[in-house]
Amino acid sequence: MGAAPTSTEDIGLDMFDAEAIARPHRFYALLREQAPVVWSEQARSWILTRYEDVKRVLRDHETFSSVRSEERRIGRKSGLLPEQVAPPGTPNMLGADRPDHTRLRVVLRQDFIPSRIGRWQSRIEAVCDQTVRGVAGRDSYDVVKGVAEPLPVTVIAELLGIPSELGVQFKRWSDAAIEPVAPNATDDDVRARNALITEFRDYLTDRIEERRVAPTEDLIGRLVAAEGEGELNQAEVLSAVNLLLLAGNETTTNLISNAVLALATQPEKQAQLRERPDLIDPAVEEFLRYDGSVQYTSRTVTKPVSFHGQTVAAGEAVIVVLASANRDPRVFERPDELDFERPRSPNKHIGFGDWIHICLGQFLARIETRAALRALLGEFDDFELAIPEDDIPYRPNFNLRGPRYLPIRERQV
Numbered sequence: 541m542g543a544a545p546t547s548t549e550d551i552g553l554d555m556f557d558a559e560a561i562a563r564p565h566r567f568y569a570l571l572r573e574q575a576p577v578v579w580s581e582q583a584r585s586w587i588l589t590r591y592e593d594v595k596r597v598l599r600d601h602e603t604f605s606s607v608r609s610e611e612r613r614i615g616r617k618s619g620l621l622p623e624q625v626a627p628p629g630t631p632n633m634l635g636a637d638r639p640d641h642t643r644l645r646v647v648l649r650q651d652f653i654p655s656r657i658g659r660w661q662s663r664i665e666a667v668c669d670q671t672v673r674g675v676a677g678r679d680s681y682d683v684v685k686g687v688a689e690p691l692p693v694t695v696i697a698e699l700l701g702i703p704s705e706l707g708v709q710f711k712r713w714s715d716a717a718i719e720p721v722a723p724n725a726t727d728d729d730v731r732a733r734n735a736l737i738t739e740f741r742d743y744l745t746d747r748i749e750e751r752r753v754a755p756t757e758d759l760i761g762r763l764v765a766a767e768g769e770g771e772l773n774q775a776e777v778l779s780a781v782n783l784l785l786l787a788g789n790e791t792t793t794n795l796i797s798n799a800v801l802a803l804a805t806q807p808e809k810q811a812q813l814r815e816r817p818d819l820i821d822p823a824v825e826e827f828l829r830y831d832g833s834v835q836y837t838s839r840t841v842t843k844p845v846s847f848h849g850q851t852v853a854a855g856e857a858v859i860v861v862l863a864s865a866n867r868d869p870r871v872f873e874r875p876d877e878l879d880f881e882r883p884r885s886p887n888k889h890i891g892f893g894d895w896i897h898i899c900l901g902q903f904l905a906r907i908e909t910r911a912a913l914r915a916l917l918g919e920f921d922d923f924e925l926a927i928p929e930d931d932i933p934y935r936p937n938f939n940l941r942g943p944r945y946l947p948i949r950e951r952q953v
């Protein structure tokens with residue numbers, strides 16, 4: 541390789557390319573070493589890949605704003621409704637700065653602390669047992685459809701107070717909301733997606749209205765009560781329900797699937813977890829580092845800043861690649877190795893982000909992932925992939941990255 545790349549286009553990175561989605565780490569390694577700050581025309585953003593730079597951005601929420609501009613949306617087609625179902629401009633905590641961020645987060649903070657969310661553990665284990673029991677006898681069991689998708693949808697629906705039988709419908713709505721629409725999408729694709737977003741909004745609005753008439757103790761009920769006390773407005777309630785449904789689904793699905801894929805292809809790691817069940821918690825942290833499910837997040841720069849001699853102007857966007865930072869050899873020894881006993885304790889990964897926007901659902905996601913892995917390790921003596929690893933299809937989403945289909949079976953000798 542000659543001169544250092546100055547754009548992601550120079551290294552052939554296309555975020556809609558299936559091969560790049562399946563194997564992004566070689567791009568990250570190249571950028572991290574040769575071009576730690578680089579422009580992406582496709583994302584219309586600066587891309588940062590080193591741990592130190594990513595941390596700097598996440599920890600300085602005044603210089604790096606979370607309020608999203610239209611410019612920052614990758615693959616935004618004209619005529620496409622925003623994935624956010626609340627009226628345009630309504631803040632949710634993920635896309636808000638202080639003081640709005642604090643106000644919006646405080647309402648839900650207590651519901652997601654370990655002691656409160658921990659009460660869901662036995663329910664989560666029951667869902668896993670029910671979905672996984674008996675599957676080891678099959679020729680092939682799809683982990684995605686079997687447990688990784690239904691578990692988080694069921695749990696978040698129950699937390700919100702929505703019938704979990706609607707799981708399949710939710711999945712359609714949530715896919716429509718989070719999957720980027722490719723630049724070559726047709727007008728029909730755009731219309732179909734808009735129709736799903738409208739359906740989703742109407743459904744959530746009805747559930748909120750019901751609680752105005754008859755208060756409930758579930759999360760929607762608590763948000764409606766906060767509205768009654770003047771802490772949120774009507775649109776912010778809808779926006780918060782929407783955010784919880786979207787933020788907690790695909791992310792957890794992909795973490796579970798990515799972890800199972802790693803265990804299926806690294807039998808010695810699978811054996812280690814069976815022999816040492818006490819390693820399950822550090823293992824979940826290591827999966828978040830090694831193959832976490834959110835590749836990046838983004839911010840808008842509020843005043844000129846410099847990274848490695850490159851000035852980034854106020855108003856420009858930066859993408860911070862968490863998945864690359866988590867494999868930065870400056871911070872993690874043998875970063876491409878899965879190691880449940882990493883010498884650095886606690887694991888310094890930033891798979892859940894960092895600082896004021898650190899994942900609200902992190903304790904829930906950990907309980908769900910742990911329970912799903914335990915159930916699968918208990919059900920199978922030793923599982924392997926039922927198709928070659930190279931044939932695993934990925935969802936068409938560079939950011940929320942994970943397999944669309946992950947068939948496993950008892951290892952054949």
Ligand code: HEM
Nearest residue numbers: 633634787788791792795834837892893897899900901905
């Ligand atoms: C493995 C699963 C998950 C991963 C990897 C993940 C990752 C993340 C990351 C990286 C952020 C920070 C984004 C930023 O700074 O811009 C975030 C924020 C957030 N996550 Fe998660 N998440 C997961 C599961 C969940 C679950 C289960 C829920 C809720 C039910 C949830 C709710 C949220 C919310 C509400 C925020 C916004 C917090 C704020 O802005 O203050 N997440 N998540």
